[in-house]
Amino acid sequence: MAEKLEDFNLPMSVVQRIIKEAITENLNIAKEARIALARAAAVFVLYITSQSSLIAQKANRKTLTGDDVFEALRNLEFDDLIEPLQKSLQEYKESYKKKDKNVSTSKAAEEDQGEEIEEIEDDNEDE
Amino acid sequence: MDCSGSTETLNITHEESKENIDDESLSTNVKSSETPVEKKPKTQQKKFVRFPLSRVKHIMTLDPDCNNVSKDSVYLITKATELFLEFLGRESGKHSQQGKRKTVQRRDVDAVISEFPQLCFLEGALE
Numbered sequence: 001m002a003e004k005l006e007d008f009n010l011p012m013s014v015v016q017r018i019i020k021e022a023i024t025e026n027l028n029i030a031k032e033a034r035i036a037l038a039r040a041a042a043v044f045v046l047y048i049t050s051q052s053s054l055i056a057q058k059a060n061r062k063t064l065t066g067d068d069v070f071e072a073l074r075n076l077e078f079d080d081l082i083e084p085l086q087k088s089l090q091e092y093k094e095s096y097k098k099k100d101k102n103v104s105t106s107k108a109a110e111e112d113q114g115e116e117i118e119e120i121e122d123d124n125e126d127e
Numbered sequence: 128m129d130c131s132g133s134t135e136t137l138n139i140t141h142e143e144s145k146e147n148i149d150d151e152s153l154s155t156n157v158k159s160s161e162t163p164v165e166k167k168p169k170t171q172q173k174k175f176v177r178f179p180l181s182r183v184k185h186i187m188t189l190d191p192d193c194n195n196v197s198k199d200s201v202y203l204i205t206k207a208t209e210l211f212l213e214f215l216g217r218e219s220g221k222h223s224q225q226g227k228r229k230t231v232q233r234r235d236v237d238a239v240i241s242e243f244p245q246l247c248f249l250e251g252a253l254e
Contacts, residue, residue: 023220
């Protein structure tokens with residue numbers, strides 16, 4: 001686990017943007033607080049994943065499904081997130097059904113985006 | 128892996144050729160077809176998630192119990208993490224405002240974590 005510490009991290013630039021949008025305009029974020037929030041988000045991913053995996057295992061399934069994630073969120077008392085997520089998933093599903101013809105191109109674009117973000121992150125670290 | 132690499136390059140060439148065709152058709156048709164053709168793919172790429180899905184998927188697969196993940200589950204966990212980060216950021220901001228400070232500090236984040244019982248999984252995880 002210690003060897004893969006960097007893989008745990010979500011891109012700092014995105015974390016920064018999301019927090020900035022969430023707090024009121026005239027507030028700043030200390031670097032320490034920003035790092036803690038980024039780490040909290042990554043831990044959250046693992047926390048939900050492990051709970052979802054348990055649910056899938058109990059049902060003798062090897063693949064994590066969307067319903068497993070919903071049930072995990074419910075079990076862990078993040079009920080508030082469920083409703084907006086259901087709406088969002090609906091839109092997402094519709095979008096990739098529409099895109100079926102262009103699936104290949106959109107995948108390539110997605111990966112390009114990911115790479116871009118990683119590059120930005122690297123730049124930040126250099127500074 | 129080799130196969131996916133080759134399809135990627137194919138996709139890219141497809142995209143480029145499409146763009147070329149679009150450019151040609153635009154130059155001939157000029158106004159009428161211009162906006163709808165350009166707008167649709169752009170908005171679809173941007174609006175759903177801000178964190179790179181590939182990174183979140185990578186973090187998810189660090190869980191030893193997690194073998195396969197569905198597209199929907201990766202999307203849901205990514206979106207949930209964004210909502211979670213927004214929530215954590217907003218609450219931390221409230222804390223520093225209550226203390227009449229203009230910078231969100233690490234202790235604000237810690238205070239939020241101990242305030243909500245659902246967040247106890249983060250205690251000691253942010254060092």
